[in-house]
Amino acid sequence: MSTIRITKQFSFETGHALYGYDGKCKNVHGHSYKLSVTVIGNPITDKTNVKYGMVIDFGDLKKIVKSEIVDRFDHATVFNKNTPHIELAKELEKRDHNVILVEYQPTSENMVVDFSEKIKSRLPNHIKLHSLKLQETESSFAEWYASDQEPQE
Numbered sequence: 001m002s003t004i005r006i007t008k009q010f011s012f013e014t015g016h017a018l019y020g021y022d023g024k025c026k027n028v029h030g031h032s033y034k035l036s037v038t039v040i041g042n043p044i045t046d047k048t049n050v051k052y053g054m055v056i057d058f059g060d061l062k063k064i065v066k067s068e069i070v071d072r073f074d075h076a077t078v079f080n081k082n083t084p085h086i087e088l089a090k091e092l093e094k095r096d097h098n099v100i101l102v103e104y105q106p107t108s109e110n111m112v113v114d115f116s117e118k119i120k121s122r123l124p125n126h127i128k129l130h131s132l133k134l135q136e137t138e139s140s141f142a143e144w145y146a147s148d149q150e151p152q153e
């Protein structure tokens, strides 16, 4: 039985600001994020299964990532709820803007950890999340690998 990694790529436009940062990213700004999601498993060998030959249907993976991440984060602005940016966030929400309040500084590193938890919670038991790559700009990205995490992963 072969073990195969399959990857689907997504993109979404999201605003954020890094509160307390010592550079231009302390300002509210946005990125055209690119997210690559790689899962690992065995292709289905049962010829009567409609998903014969697939680790997971790309379409099913797309539904999970779209509902957990893309549809929520696209054209939203992410703020750390534990900083004074909460006031700005509340004001924007009052004006019907799409705001996401998170428990963390919204760096690529922390966002990719958040995304890993969201995606893992939705994958069928026999499919494992292998890795995520979150690209913030053409030259900057963060990667999450299951193999790099603590033993309970």
Ligand SMILES: Nc1nc2c(c(=O)[nH]1)N=C([C@H](O)[C@H](O)COP(=O)(O)OP(=O)(O)OP(=O)(O)O)CN2
Pocket (backbone or CB within 6 Å): 018, 025, 029, 106, 107, 108, 109, 136, 137, 138, 139, 140
């Ligand atoms: N380790 C991290 N460093 C920075 C992050 C981050 O998430 N993790 N984020 C930022 C800012 O969000 C910034 O928007 C992106 O930074 P940078 O790659 O420096 O963007 P530039 O467009 O200025 O860089 P180029 O070299 O022109 O692509 C900052 N740091």
Ligand SMILES: [Zn+2]
Pocket (backbone or CB within 6 Å): 016, 025, 029, 030, 031, 136
């Ligand atoms: Zn940024």
